[in-house]
Amino acid sequence: MFSTGQRISLITSERTLTFTIDEPFMPFTKSVVLLRRGTLSCRMIPLTVGPSSPNEPPPPCHPTYEEDNQLYEDEPDDPQAQAQRSALWEAHFRRLSTECFESEKMAYEHRVLQGTAISRLLLTGAMIPPDERAIQPPAIVLEYVPDAVSLRDDADLYTTLAQVIDSFSTYSVCHTEIHRNNILFTPREHPNRAFAIEFGCAAVREDEDDGSWETTRVFWNDGRRFRRLLQEKGIAIEVKEELPVA
Structure with a gap:
């Protein structure tokens, strides 16, 4: 999803900012990237999935997936059932990303410890995807602490x-x-x-x-x-x- 040198835009309540990606951290599903805007370096967490939690569906060929299908009376080779299951996972990820964003945002807004025991919160907003999508993932931009x-x-x-x-x-x-x-x-x-x-x-x-x-x-x-x-x-x-x- 991210690559070095890629430019991405974030929209806040007041303005739209463009950053250059210096380094995307693995795995991409957890979506933490190192950004640069002029001389400012910072970490961005676009919360497409909660970065601290696995929360990933089992792959279709995994035995657990087949067992779940049977549990919910879905036929493993039923395309409609598989599509419904995929939609449920998407809804779950969306809900999870919103919850993680709100928790992290509210925690960092207790500013008394920022810059010492916790990172400085630079801005919050939404990432504008490079292609047309219905969802703009919420994003948090934090101080980047090098050499930690x-x-x-x-x-x-x-x-x-x-x-x-x-x-x-x-x-x-x-x-x-x-x-x-x-x-x-x-x-x-x-x-x-x-x-x-x-x-x-x-x-x-x-x-x-x-x-x-x-x-x-x-x-x-x-x-x-x-x-x-x-x-x-x-x-x-x-x-x-x-x-x-x-």
Whole structure:
């Protein structure tokens, strides 16, 4: 879908911007590309499919596909049934992309941590496909952090990041998917910044009362998940100070 040097356009509520693709990241179905506009480099996530979730239909020749067809009383060689199933998957992907876009957008709009523990949100909008299509995929354009690497052995940064992750829920956000590949450190050789990415499945507080949000916070417990990652690396930390609530 994307290729190096390709130009793509994004439409926002105020204007249309054109970017050049410097690097598309694999797999394309997860749709993360490195963009350039003048001297600005950034990451774009056109959420045609949630980048953190597989959510892909089994191929027609896969045994699971045949079993599902039988379960739903579809004949494997019935073209109409196959078309209906494909349409259902398309509807599912569309719904999923919208949900991921809204979650990531709302999470990053809690700007107090942008540029430190999370990437800066540059703009949101929709990608204009190069050919005529009925759907313009929602897209998020984020700060590009070069030379970043996943989990490193740096106790000071771990402690600071653990405090920040503990504070997510006080800013009405639960990441819900903390793992070793979305905790990054930069620069690679002598890191001085740790940050989290991928908020496409975040739980964001909207109209929940205090009791309901506390249940959500305890259930996801991003800080506990982060500490478990560290324990797997043989690292134990204790955070004694709470970050102030905004």
